[in-house]
């Protein structure tokens with residue numbers, strides 16, 4: 001069976017396989033999934049409607065380990081969590097990850113991390129400063145959700161894979177995670193309530209489109225031309241803008257879904273009206289949605305946020321070209337919630 005010993009890493013099918021191997025009926029699987037994900041039990045002894053022998057067998061086979069809360073910061077509608085993962089790797093480093101809960105009028109969204117560190121080295125990103133040391137397992141991905149729900153008593157309706165790490169650099173674990181959280185007996189998160197955000201690993205976008213468990217797709221574009229984008233995002237040298245956009249169009253064709261293009265507004269780097277026009281030309285009439293994001297300035301990156309006037313001018317060019325565009329409210333700035341910042345802050349404070 002391809003899973004770790006944490007129960008939260010098990011797909012529904014793997015749970016059925018376990019039951020059969022244990023000499024039980026697989027019809028017990030719904031009770032276990034519902035107890036884990038709806039009642040959110042903390043002990044296998046509390047699983048409803050199964051016998052004592054099976055409870056003991058579950059407890060002897062699996063753990064229900066959740067990440068350990070290190071720090072929690074809250075502002076009006078945003079709560080940020082810094083978690084430590086139980087370290088099973090040999091490097092013995094602390095595995096710190098972040099999750100951000102955003103309470104919106106259409107339900108709560110949780111943004112989770114997919115890796116400890118990230119190898120993509122985007123020039124504007126705090127997380128890219130820490131090399132990847134660990135791909136989160138499906139259990140570690142699911143247990144971020146369970147931990148946040150238990151800590152806040154809130155039900156997560158939307159999941160966004162936009163925290164630390166590049167999800168498509170951890171593809172198999174991500175797809176197992178999606179299968180677990182989508183299952184109707186468990187968290188039952190719908191396809192249209194899950195967004196996977198990538199810096200642009202084109203072949204994995206193709207795989208994702210073809211996968212039965214795909215959710216929505218967001219692409220961190222951040223520039224409409226190769227020169228600017230390669231400066232901001234080294235991945236562009238491997239999968240340039242035209243190839244990336246063609247792959248995204250293929251995703252739209254296969255899934256029928258819109259693709260979100262994330263665009264961080266950086267002063268005099270990617271925010272000119274000419275670049276807005278280039279972006280509009282790149283999109284044409286296809287089903288893309290551009291999300292303009294104010295830059296949350298952090299130290300030592302050499303970038304400044306675009307002024308509101310420059311963002312509005314950029315927005316106007318896109319609108320005039322009939323592009324669907326929104327300006328994202330900057331979640332998290334007040335709770336130090338920019339990508340990787342809480343972890344960086346914590347590490348800084350413990351070094352002092």
Ligand code: SF4
Nearest residue numbers: 118120122125128165
């Ligand atoms: S923006 Fe995303 S892909 Fe790029 S370095 Fe940061 S975490 Fe990695």
